Amino acid sequence: MKEKIYTIPVTDAFRIDSECPMCVLEQKLEDEYIEYYLGPSLMEPDHRIETNDKGFCAKHFELLYNKQENRLGLGLIIDTHLCEQNEKLKKLFGDSIKSSGKKTRASIFRKISEKVTSKESNKETDPVDKIISELENLEKKCTVCGRLDYTMDRYIDVILYLWFKEEDFKNLFNSKKGFCLKHLKSLLKGTKKYLNSRERAVFTENLLKIQMENMDRIQKEVNWFTKKFDYRYNNEPWGNSRDALPRSIQKIVGPCRLK
Structure with missing residues (x-):
């Protein structure tokens, strides 16, 4: 690329x-x-x-x-x-x-x-x-919010352009863990602004498939996090759930600086 x-x-x-x-x-x-x-x-x-x-x-x-x-x-x-x-x-x-x-x-x-x-x-x-x-x-x-909104909108245009024009980026995009709900909305709004109807249908189907898979994943990781507080699961491995709380919060609300 x-x-x-x-x-x-x-x-x-x-x-x-x-x-x-x-x-x-x-x-x-x-x-x-x-x-x-x-x-x-x-x-x-x-x-x-x-x-x-x-x-x-x-x-x-x-x-x-x-x-x-x-x-x-x-x-x-x-x-x-x-x-x-x-x-x-x-x-x-x-x-x-x-x-x-x-x-x-x-x-x-x-x-x-x-x-x-x-x-x-x-x-x-x-x-x-x-x-x-x-x-x-x-x-x-x-x-700051005004400048962020403007620049992030430009980046959405770049993301959509690369997804259709660069196979390497498309593969990279599809390998990710989806997006927070805030930026999922931004991407969907971007498809209406920067893509034609055919492109929008193709991209949206792909995006929502990735998103739902990863929303299910993060929910299961949080669920396992809660179960680890039950003595019956003391000896079970944490897997990816040890930091599931901050990651799930980010998934829901978007950028946040949790301590």
């Missing part, structure tokens, strides 16, 4: 023994992005604009902090992110709100409450709805 620069990460991930090669891909990407946002991105205005607007989800804030590298850089990211978000929220709350004025805050929210209960209130202009909408939008945003 001829390697190209955009196929190397995919083939490398598929050569690793795992419950889901795409989890291997995603976690490697995630680690690279965490390193990047704590380092080079700090000096790139375009990326600072993005982090100011989107920030990070709880998971990726946790990874950034727990990395314990360049805490000053993380502080700068959070500082400018809060500055931008605070400005947006102040406009929604009203220009007269002062962060230290309890009386002012009470007055503003009393006015908001009166507007909400007013018969003339309009849902489109309801200040509470605007605040809720802004907070929900912010909650859905994450700079």
